[in-house]
Amino acid sequence: MKLEQATDMFTALGQGTRLSVFRLLVEQGTAGLPAGEISRMLKVNDSTLSRHLARLENAGLVTSRRENRHIHYAVAWTGMDDLIRFIVKDCCKRDPASCLKEDCCD
Numbered sequence: 001m002k003l004e005q006a007t008d009m010f011t012a013l014g015q016g017t018r019l020s021v022f023r024l025l026v027e028q029g030t031a032g033l034p035a036g037e038i039s040r041m042l043k044v045n046d047s048t049l050s051r052h053l054a055r056l057e058n059a060g061l062v063t064s065r066r067e068n069r070h071i072h073y074a075v076a077w078t079g080m081d082d083l084i085r086f087i088v089k090d091c092c093k094r095d096p097a098s099c100l101k102e103d104c105c106d
Contacts, residue, residue, distance in 0.1 A: 001086040005060070009083050012059035017044055018052045022061060025075045032074025034067075 013019050020042055025032055033041075039049045053073055056062040060079035064071050 001082045006083060006086045009059045009061055009079065012055050012061060015052070015055075017042070017048070018056055021049070021052055021073075022056060022075070025062065025073060026080075028074065030074060030077075032063075032065075032072045034070040034072050036070065038073065 013022060021038060021044075024038060024041060035046070035049060035053065038044075038053075039046050042049070044052070053062060053064070057064055057073075057076075061076055061083075062073050063076045064073050066072075
């Protein structure tokens, strides 16, 4: 992952509603939720939620799929995993003794 992509992901998560949406979708696992249900659960109007979901999807953190008349959203697990790997890539590189666990950098 390049710095620009990681920055885009962090920027997407750096807004309260988007972070709440992302955390809610993490809780749901691979099934995700329809947009209307996300809107109801977080008490966010549909048009506002639509913009936030688009931003998360463009950043590679959320995926969408159409089921009949509904659009379901779920976490893009690969994107999230890539971001986490980017963050910990050089874990303990300068001070390996500071690692609490032997496998912290794997």
